[in-house]
Amino acid sequence: MSGSVLVHATDLGSLATLDARAWREEIANRLQDGMRAITFFGRTSGPTAILTCVLADSQYRLLILRTEIDPRQGYHELTTEFPSLQAFEREMHEQLGLHIAGHPWLKPIRYEGGAQGSMSAYPFYKIDGKEVHEVAVGPIHAGVIEPGSFRFMCEGEKVHHLEIQLGYQHRGVEKKLLQGDARRLGPLIETIAGDSSVAHAWAYCASIEALAGADLEAGADVFRAIALELERVAMHLSGMAGLSTDLGFLQGASTYGRLRTIAINSMMQLCGSRFGRSAVRPGGAGTRMSLAMTTELSGNVGLLQRDLAIINDRFASSMTVQHRLRGIGILSRNDAVQLGLVGMVARASGVRMDARQMTHQGIYKYVPPGSPILEEGDCRARAHIRIEEMKASLTWLKEVLARHPELLPKQASLGALPPNRLTVSIVEGWRGEVVHCLETGNAGELIHYKIQDPSLRNWFGLAIAVRGNEISDFPICNKSFDLSYCGNDL
Amino acid sequence: MTLFKAIRTRISQGTQYIPDLRQARPKGFRGLPLIDATPCETECHSCADLCPTQAIGLNPVSIDLGRCVFCKECEESCPSGKIRFTSDPRMGAANRSDLVLKEGFGLPAIRPSETLSKIFGRSLKMRQVSAGGCNACELELNASANVNFDLQRYGIEWVASPRHADALVLTGPLTRNMREAIRIAWDSMPEPRFLVAVGACAISGGLYEAAAGVDRDFLKSVGPSIYVPGCPPHPLTFANAILDFLMPGRK
Ligand code: SF4
Numbered sequence: 001m002s003g004s005v006l007v008h009a010t011d012l013g014s015l016a017t018l019d020a021r022a023w024r025e026e027i028a029n030r031l032q033d034g035m036r037a038i039t040f041f042g043r044t045s046g047p048t049a050i051l052t053c054v055l056a057d058s059q060y061r062l063l064i065l066r067t068e069i070d071p072r073q074g075y076h077e078l079t080t081e082f083p084s085l086q087a088f089e090r091e092m093h094e095q096l097g098l099h100i101a102g103h104p105w106l107k108p109i110r111y112e113g114g115a116q117g118s119m120s121a122y123p124f125y126k127i128d129g130k131e132v133h134e135v136a137v138g139p140i141h142a143g144v145i146e147p148g149s150f151r152f153m154c155e156g157e158k159v160h161h162l163e164i165q166l167g168y169q170h171r172g173v174e175k176k177l178l179q180g181d182a183r184r185l186g187p188l189i190e191t192i193a194g195d196s197s198v199a200h201a202w203a204y205c206a207s208i209e210a211l212a213g214a215d216l217e218a219g220a221d222v223f224r225a226i227a228l229e230l231e232r233v234a235m236h237l238s239g240m241a242g243l244s245t246d247l248g249f250l251q252g253a254s255t256y257g258r259l260r261t262i263a264i265n266s267m268m269q270l271c272g273s274r275f276g277r278s279a280v281r282p283g284g285a286g287t288r289m290s291l292a293m294t295t296e297l298s299g300n301v302g303l304l305q306r307d308l309a310i311i312n313d314r315f316a317s318s319m320t321v322q323h324r325l326r327g328i329g330i331l332s333r334n335d336a337v338q339l340g341l342v343g344m345v346a347r348a349s350g351v352r353m354d355a356r357q358m359t360h361q362g363i364y365k366y367v368p369p370g371s372p373i374l375e376e377g378d379c380r381a382r383a384h385i386r387i388e389e390m391k392a393s394l395t396w397l398k399e400v401l402a403r404h405p406e407l408l409p410k411q412a413s414l415g416a417l418p419p420n421r422l423t424v425s426i427v428e429g430w431r432g433e434v435v436h437c438l439e440t441g442n443a444g445e446l447i448h449y450k451i452q453d454p455s456l457r458n459w460f461g462l463a464i465a466v467r468g469n470e471i472s473d474f475p476i477c478n479k480s481f482d483l484s485y486c487g488n489d490l
Numbered sequence: 491m492t493l494f495k496a497i498r499t500r501i502s503q504g505t506q507y508i509p510d511l512r513q514a515r516p517k518g519f520r521g522l523p524l525i526d527a528t529p530c531e532t533e534c535h536s537c538a539d540l541c542p543t544q545a546i547g548l549n550p551v552s553i554d555l556g557r558c559v560f561c562k563e564c565e566e567s568c569p570s571g572k573i574r575f576t577s578d579p580r581m582g583a584a585n586r587s588d589l590v591l592k593e594g595f596g597l598p599a600i601r602p603s604e605t606l607s608k609i610f611g612r613s614l615k616m617r618q619v620s621a622g623g624c625n626a627c628e629l630e631l632n633a634s635a636n637v638n639f640d641l642q643r644y645g646i647e648w649v650a651s652p653r654h655a656d657a658l659v660l661t662g663p664l665t666r667n668m669r670e671a672i673r674i675a676w677d678s679m680p681e682p683r684f685l686v687a688v689g690a691c692a693i694s695g696g697l698y699e700a701a702a703g704v705d706r707d708f709l710k711s712v713g714p715s716i717y718v719p720g721c722p723p724h725p726l727t728f729a730n731a732i733l734d735f736l737m738p739g740r741k
Contacts, residue, residue, distance in 0.1 A: 116666040116703060139671050142650035144618040144632045146625055147668060168667045171622045172702030180542075187542045187561045187721075188697050194626030194722065238629065251499055257636045258506050265516070272520030272575070275626045275722065278561055285566075310502045314495045486624045489667075 003221035004362020006355055007206040007425040008062045012439075015066055015422065023051075023067035024075050030055050030063060031082050036340055038062075038426065039435045039452045040088035042096050044071070049096045054424050054437065060358040062424060074099030084340025087456050109456070110167035110489045124151045125163050131155050135471060139168045146485035150474070157470045162463045169489035177449040182438075183208055183414050186281050193453050193487035194275055195238075198224070198231040199429025200451075201280035203436040206425035208282040211440065212414040219409030220284030221362045226297075226400060227270065227279045229369070229393040232430040233304065234263035235482075236386040240315075243383055243479045249321050255311040259304055266300045269293060283414045289407040298401045305394050312387050325380035329465040329477035332377055341461045343432015343454045345481055348385040349377035355428040367403070369396040379473075382480035389430075417444040431455065431484065453487030506637040510741075511729050515577045519724060520560050522578040525551050527594030530570050537564035537573060543696055547590070555581055555597070556589040556693040559721035579724040582731025583717045589693070600734035603715070607736045609682055610656055613645040614736060616686070617655035619675050622662030622698065626722035627689040631659065634725040641729055644737060652678040660714075663691040663698035666705035676712060687714035688728065690721045 018026065031037070035055040042051040049071040055063045069075065077100045079086045091109045092098045100106065111119050124134075133154055139147035149165035173192055177185055189204045190197040202224050209216055237260035244252025264274035270293065271279035271286060278286050289297075315321055331341070336349040346353055354371040356364045370392030374381040419442050427434045432454030441447040462481045466474055508514050530551070538546040541564055545557035551572060553564075565573045583589045584600050591597060620628050634641050635648060649655050652675040664672065676685075690696030693714075698704050718731045733740070 111667055112703060117669060117705075119667055120670060139668065140619055140652075140675055144628050144648055146620045146623060146628060147671065168671070169620070169622050169662070169665060170667050170703040171663055171665055171698045172704065175702050176698065184540070184542070187559050191624040191626070191691075191697060191721075194624030195629060197626070251496060254637050255499055255503050257633075258503060258638065261506075261633070261636070261638050265518075268516065269518035272518060272562065273560070274519075274630070274724070277559075277721065278520075307502045310495075310499050314499045317492060317495060319492075484625065486622065 003206060003216050004225060004359045004364035005202055005206040005425060005427050006060055006359060007210045007423060009210040009421055009423045010064060012420040012422055015064060018065060018067050020067045020069045020075050023065055024078065026065055027053050027055070028078060028081065034058070035063065037085060037088065038433065039424070039437060039450060040085060040092070041437065041450045042092045042098060043448045044096055049098055051092065052422070052437070060355060060426065064422070064424070071096050071098045074101060076101045077103035079103055083338050084457070086460065108167065110170045112167070112170050112172070116170070119165065119167060122165060124165070125153065125161060127153045127160060129155070132160070148485045152471055152474070154471055157472070159466050159469055159471050159474070162466050164459055164463055166459065166485060166488050169486040171490070173490040174449055174451060178446055182417055182446045183212065183282050186278070190277050192451055192490065193455070193484040195235055195484065196231065196429045196431065196434065196453070196487065198227045198276040198280055199427045199434045200436070201276070202228060203425045203427040203434045205280055205282045206427070207423040207436050207438045208414070209412070210423050210425070211417045211421055211438065212282070214283050214412040214414050216284055216412050217409035219404070219407040220287045220412070222400065222404050223287035223289060223407045223409070224280050225363045226397065227267065227276050228427070228429070229397050230263060230267050231276055233390050233393050234260055234267065235430045236390045237263055239386055239479065239482045240383065243476065246475045246479050247321055247324055249315070249318065252311065252315055252321070255307070259307055259311070262300050262304055266297050269296060283412040284409050285411045287407065287409055291406050294401050294405050298398065301394055301397045301401065305398070308390060308394070315387070322380065325383055325476065326378060328379040328473050329469055329480060330376070330378045331461055331465040333375070335464055336377065336461065339457070339461055339464065341458050343428070343458070344385050344389060344430070345382060345432065345458050345461055347372070348374050348381040350375040355426045355433050363400060367396060367400055369393065379476050379480040417446070419444045429454065431482070432458065451490060453484055455484040455487045458483050459488060507640045507643070508638055511639065511726060511733065514579070514726055516579060516724060516726060517577065519577045519579060520562060520575045521724065521727070522581050522597065523553055523558070523565070523573055523575045523591065524596065525553065525591060525593045526572045526574070528572070530572060532569055534569060536567040540564065540567050543690065543694070543699070550593045552593070553591045554589060554694070555591055555719040556586060556717060557690055557696060558719065559690050559696060579726035580730045581719045581727050582734065584715065584735055586717060589717055589719060600731065602738040603735055606682070606684060606715070607738065610736050614657060614732070615647055615649045615655050616657045616659050617649055617652045617675065617679070618659045618661070619672055620661045621668035621672055622665040622691065622704065623689065624662075627661035627691070630722045630725050631661070631688065631728060634728050639725045639729055644733065644740060646732060652676070653680065655679050655683070657684050657686055659686045659688055660692045661688045663695045663701065663704045664706045664708060665703050667703065669705050669708065672708050676708075684715040685712050686716045686718065688718045689723055690719065693717050693719060696721065
């Protein structure tokens, strides 16, 4: 079996390359019908560009549409009609020099290649008027966090528009991934977004295993899901501690912070690293859990459940906290859908989507994790969705650990990668769906590796959510989205 | 009601700080490796072949902790059991060459800086800058100030502005897109000041050595005074490196 993660492998021989016009029309029709793009990317092949759009319906049934075109000719943009494609089209323009006629805003996603180092010359949007002023923040922020730049256009205290400038974290991950043995990329994959090491590692492994025909033991699947849920709990705790700090709610900051220590130390006992490094490797290596480890982990889960209930109650009943969050940074359901937002941010705006619930096999099928939905779409909803998700994950962990007191799967053997295949794997990480697409060439070598962190899509949601709010609401809005800079910048 | 809930939360919190950071050995942590001095049974070189960061030297075997990402490939592949990871988090160094671990030896202790400890031995303000860090180092540095590790008890604190900082703490392999910002941050810091390199990425480039978006020129003009290995380093690794370097006598 290939586990409880959604993975889709296609023989490139059976994948039609459409004529550009038909391809564009097909994408538009399918989006019109309610499918959504889960990733959309391109690569150059000699003088041409090969563009791949991966669409999914609400059941995560995938449709892959491909075309090959002259990048100078390009195609006519789709973003105006389907804003959810904005980041993808900008990225393709940046990476391939693809001409996308009529696109409203081809701002670089991350200033890669020849554009590196030119970021300070970027002309931000400007608005004129007597009462208008601008506030520039970053790239270095006033905390121990990653760099990114924010430009606020304000009328008095009110944010009229926020322009987000990213790319400071661009290292060149995707290029690095094409060097060396494709089955040994684990350590590099784990640094795409270090707070989502397990999610990215699992997406990578699922694709490699699908390619190499590995027969993963059920125990390895269970172990990965345990690690993924621990990662979710740990990062939600981290987010709640950070949000509490920004709210000036110090008891929340210290208590959620302390509970996070329990969660990440549990992870460390599973794999030696508080961030799940080396826990997930192709074929299931590194995934062993003795009876003693399970007992200890169960105990920690119980402890988290007990103490979390106390601080959650305090958080929910603190008038100042609730008042500060309610009605701030509202993202409507319609905007979330239109912009193609994913994960907990989308779920806090009433959009039902969770890749874990769509699997047809593996532990997530047999013990489906709860996936709470909140409707309000404000900062309060984005805080409380994390509280609810932690509760759901802890309940899930309790049950799974009781069912699987010992996990000692054997490593599945990994054959050579077959030629001319395309895989798509989707893991519901704590931020949302992590998508990896791998393509092999004529000799089974990796010729393309596309990484899709949920942050790429969700950053624009933040820009929309802060509109009309006070500039002093921004730190709370930003923390409530809790997006990755390096996951975007790659 | 609220007061009651606040008290209940406070009671659940208990007392969390680790009394002696120097003695703490986090359970299950993959920390300082040790290389056995007995000769290899085979000449397989699997450790060096599998190492993703070329951290391993051969004949005799050595591990450069400034490159190591603690993936344990070497330990698991070795037929002679020559490499073994311990839970010891104390891996910092004041000299880059001290990070190269040799057969049969641990790491040399950090020699405290006489000049710097005179100035910063009772109070140290740090500005952190991430330049391609993946948020693992950043989270662990943040954790060094949480209720468990509580570095503030030594007068060690994170500050928002480089103008207020004595030390610049760098994470990540140093990206080209951050080149200008790093320089501005450093130039804004009043002297005396020093640089701390945290994590394999910052120390050597790690997994991103020679990657397309990396530019490490800044380090040619400013050398780190302390190196903190790990991927990411444990808060105890960071805490101990700083304490050993600046506050050797303090409990
Ligand atoms: S644990 Fe360190 S030395 Fe060993 S293979 Fe991994 S990176 Fe190399």
